[in-house]
Amino acid sequence: MKTSALLMSFSVDxxxxxxxxxxxxxxxxxxxxxxxxxxxxxxQWWAPKPWQAKTKTMNFKEGGHWLYAMVGPDGTNIxxxxxYKSILDQKKFTGEDKFCDENGNIDIKFPMAFWxxxxxxxxxxxxxxxxxxxxxxxxxxKYIEMGFKDxxxxxxxxxxxxxxxxxx
Amino acid sequence: MRRDVFKAIADPTxxxxxxxxxTRAMTPNALADEFDSTRQAVSKHIRILTECRFLKQEKVGxxxxxxxxxxxxxxxxxxxxxxxxxxxxxxxxxxHVLINLKSDKNEN
Numbered sequence: 001m002k003t004s005a006l007l008m009s010f011s012v013d014x015x016x017x018x019x020x021x022x023x024x025x026x027x028x029x030x031x032x033x034x035x036x037x038x039x040x041x042x043x044q045w046w047a048p049k050p051w052q053a054k055t056k057t058m059n060f061k062e063g064g065h066w067l068y069a070m071v072g073p074d075g076t077n078i079x080x081x082x083x084y085k086s087i088l089d090q091k092k093f094t095g096e097d098k099f100c101d102e103n104g105n106i107d108i109k110f111p112m113a114f115w116x117x118x119x120x121x122x123x124x125x126x127x128x129x130x131x132x133x134x135x136x137x138x139x140x141x142k143y144i145e146m147g148f149k150d151x152x153x154x155x156x157x158x159x160x161x162x163x164x165x166x167x168x
Numbered sequence: 169m170r171r172d173v174f175k176a177i178a179d180p181t182x183x184x185x186x187x188x189x190x191t192r193a194m195t196p197n198a199l200a201d202e203f204d205s206t207r208q209a210v211s212k213h214i215r216i217l218t219e220c221r222f223l224k225q226e227k228v229g230x231x232x233x234x235x236x237x238x239x240x241x242x243x244x245x246x247x248x249x250x251x252x253x254x255x256x257x258x259x260x261x262x263x264h265v266l267i268n269l270k271s272d273k274n275e276n
Contacts (some may be wrong), residue, residue, distance in 0.1 A: 008259065010252045015177070019251075027266040035265050041275050045261035048254055137175050144251050 007127075008011060017140050019132040022120050029121040032128060033090050039066065047071070058100070067104045077102070082115070092118045097132075111139030173244060179207065182213045186236065188224060193226065193233040195236045 007024040025032050031152045035041045039058035046053035050073040058066045062084055070078040081100045087093045097113040112136060118129040134140040176182060181203065188194060188202060200210040214234060217223045225234045 006259075006263070008256065010255060012248060022254055023255075025259075025263065025266055027270060030253075031266055031269045035269065041191055041265055041269070044265045045258060048257035049261070141173065144248065 005127075012140070014140070017134045017137050018129075019140065019144075021130040021132075022127060024125045024127050028124075029090055029126045031118055031121055032126040033081070036119075036128070037066070037093070040069070042066070048057060050118075053094075057104075060087070065104070069102070079104075081106070090119060092116065111135070112144050113139075113143060117132055139168055173220045173222075176216050176222065177241075177244075180214070181210075184209060184219055185210075185213055185217060187243075189236040190238075191233055192236045195231050195233055199234070246251070 006026060007022065008145045009020070009022045011020050012018075013020060031088075035045065036065045037060045039055035043055055046068070047070050047102045053070045054069050054071050056067045056069065058068075059062075060066070065081050065083045067079070070080065072078075079100050079102050080097065082095045082097050083103050084093060084095045085138075094114070094144045097115055101111040114133040116129075116131040116133075120127045132143075134143065177186070184203070184271055185199060188199065196207075196211055199214065200207045202209055214223065218225065218234070220240065221237055224237050226235055238275050243276045
């Protein structure tokens with residue numbers, strides 16, 4: 001099984017206010033699609049450890065949304081919602097990502113992110129292209145900054161420490 | 169108001185200024201001599217870079233010298249690197265979910 005050599009590319013296109021991520025998965029398209037669109041599967045991977053994604057409601061259809069919390073090891077809940085705009089079964093979906101409260105009321109203080117996820121099966125792999133676009137360059141910057149300062153930093157710092165000890 | 173750091177380094181003239189300053193501290197006049205654009209244009213670039221803390225000012229006698237602040241670029245690298253790792257983590261977890269999915273449902 002080729003899990004170690006899976007392709008991943010990541011780039012920040014500041015001029016077009018976009019983040020682009022491509023990743024290859026060693027699984028057929030139907031399963032990768034399911035993992036991205038079914039809440040019981042999303043809950044298993046969407047949040048980086050030790051955080052955990054917990055779905056409150058999920059309605060994967062055009063005009064529907066996914067309301068979930070990122071739950072921290074200390075019980076902190078960060079509520080998010082993804083509104084699905086367009087869905088082309090097994091091919092592509094687009095949506096808007098926002099921060100909100102537990103009832104799904106959007107917090108307009110935080111930048112909105114526009115997602116496009118495209119799925120393509122090639123040989124025995126599935127490629128997922130993700131584009132996250134913003135209204136303003138400063139929103140992109142804030143999104144990156146915020147994601148780490150308020151929430152994920154601890155997990156990533158653990159990883160940083162681990163990597164540092166292995167390097168030195 | 170805080171300046172947008174990504175916008176600051178997206179400009180080619182400002183990147184050129186950073187490259188020049190990285191090797192030695194320079195006065196605004198010495199910097200302006202390196203470019204075809206007007207002094208006003210160069211000083212506007214300097215102001216933006218200073219507001220973003222890419223440059224540090226130092227007064228020597230009557231002259232102001234600009235120094236490069238390496239910490240600022242490191243800060244940006246760190247953000248992006250963390251963000252990239254965040255995605256890597258997420259996808260590693262997804263790999264596991266997919267492996268379990270495969271064994272749950274019988275493959276042809």
